[in-house]
Amino acid sequence: MEFTQKHVLGLKELLYKMADDQLILGHRNSEWTGLGPMLEEDISFSSMAQDKIGQSLALFELLQELGESDPDTVAFTRNDNQFHCSQFVELPIGGYDFSLVRHFFFDHAEAIRFEMLADTVFEPLAMVAKKFKGEIKYHTMHADIFMKKLAEGGPESYGLIQQAINDNFGLALGIFEPGEYESELIEAGIFGGENALQSRWLAKVVPLLESFGYTVPKVENTAPALGGRKGIHTHHLQPLLDEMTEVFSIDPGADW
Amino acid sequence: MIIQSLDPRISRARLDDQSCDGQLSEHEHFETFEVFQQVKRGTHHQHVGSLHAPNPEMAILFAKEQYCRRGKSVNLWVVKTSDVFVTDYEDADIFETTEDKKYRDPEAYKVMDRINAYKARLNP
Numbered sequence: 457m458e459f460t461q462k463h464v465l466g467l468k469e470l471l472y473k474m475a476d477d478q479l480i481l482g483h484r485n486s487e488w489t490g491l492g493p494m495l496e497e498d499i500s501f502s503s504m505a506q507d508k509i510g511q512s513l514a515l516f517e518l519l520q521e522l523g524e525s526d527p528d529t530v531a532f533t534r535n536d537n538q539f540h541c542s543q544f545v546e547l548p549i550g551g552y553d554f555s556l557v558r559h560f561f562f563d564h565a566e567a568i569r570f571e572m573l574a575d576t577v578f579e580p581l582a583m584v585a586k587k588f589k590g591e592i593k594y595h596t597m598h599a600d601i602f603m604k605k606l607a608e609g610g611p612e613s614y615g616l617i618q619q620a621i622n623d624n625f626g627l628a629l630g631i632f633e634p635g636e637y638e639s640e641l642i643e644a645g646i647f648g649g650e651n652a653l654q655s656r657w658l659a660k661v662v663p664l665l666e667s668f669g670y671t672v673p674k675v676e677n678t679a680p681a682l683g684g685r686k687g688i689h690t691h692h693l694q695p696l697l698d699e700m701t702e703v704f705s706i707d708p709g710a711d712w
Numbered sequence: 713m714i715i716q717s718l719d720p721r722i723s724r725a726r727l728d729d730q731s732c733d734g735q736l737s738e739h740e741h742f743e744t745f746e747v748f749q750q751v752k753r754g755t756h757h758q759h760v761g762s763l764h765a766p767n768p769e770m771a772i773l774f775a776k777e778q779y780c781r782r783g784k785s786v787n788l789w790v791v792k793t794s795d796v797f798v799t800d801y802e803d804a805d806i807f808e809t810t811e812d813k814k815y816r817d818p819e820a821y822k823v824m825d826r827i828n829a830y831k832a833r834l835n836p
């Protein structure tokens with residue numbers, strides 16, 4: 457099937473939101489480096505944050521092949537209203553409970569998204585999806601074990617995680633905000649769509665958390681934090697971008 | 713007195729050394745695990761180091777990032793350090809007698825002469 461202009465626009469929109477989610481959450485999670493609850497977990501969490509930045513680079517490179525600017529320009533010279541990340545990923549790290557539950561919700565969505573993209577008709581993206589399969593599998597394994605062990609750890613850890621699940625759930629639903637070209641992406645076989653992704657994500661995370669003893673809020677009773685995909689962000693994103701681009705902005709033309 | 717540590721996080725926490733009474737609960741002081749890495753299927757697992765973790769599952773998680781971030785791995789073992797039986801350094805003399813028993817080394821066998829002769833024939 458020949459791609460029309462709408463297919464290409466939809467594909468770019470998809471790549472931008474994925475790459476921006478990874479870049480911003482990777483940056484956020486790296487804020488824990490040196491502050492993690494214990495040395496070993498500090499190393500693990502920081503390493504996963506680096507993985508996310510690396511994954512975003514691979515997607516920005518695909519965008520460059522589709523005619524967008526080079527990865528550095530795209531990552532470091534846009535303002536908050538040009539970013540397509542969900543509001544969920546831009547929020548401050550909060551406590552470790554908040555960051556862990558965000559990691560759990562986001563990385564399961566990410567894993568399923570990449571699973572769905574493993575047979576996309578846009579082959580370069582299928583290759584990227586396969587390349588990062590193992591990395592993302594470790595991320596969800598890490599998240600699952602933490603959720604399980606903290607449920608077993610006693611009323612304090614269980615209570616903190618349960619509260620963070622309640623606080624995160626509506627924010628996480630913002631990941632699945634539909635884009636403008638959902639039907640084009642589905643029809644062309646590029647991506648199965650945000651609705652399908654959300655259903656598969658719910659079918660994965662809800663039974664899993666319940667098996668650990670947590671209660672998950674109902675989708676019907678939860679307002680999703682929408683807007684991020686359309687460039688509407690919280691006041692937390694621009695300060696993050698200012699910090700992230702601080703060095704780059706000193707000399708944007710420098711050769712690294 | 714405020715504890716001064718090489719770890720900036722400890723110094724920042726401004727802990728009073730009088731506040732530590734030496735009693736730590738199980739979850740305040742994790743035990744250590746020994747990590748064994750296998751780089752290729754069929755080869756030996758090799759000891760690569762140790763780490764702190766609250767349980768074996770999390771020890772595996774941490775070991776993966778701490779010891780297998782670079783280079784290839786296919787499998788990991790973690791073992792509680794307290795489960796490893798060790799010899800005493802005072803008993804190190806039990807190993808001493810093996811040194812002079814050359815007949816236990818492969819080179820002491822006569823077959824080595826024939827192998828070397830064969831090698832010499834192959835690569836004159």
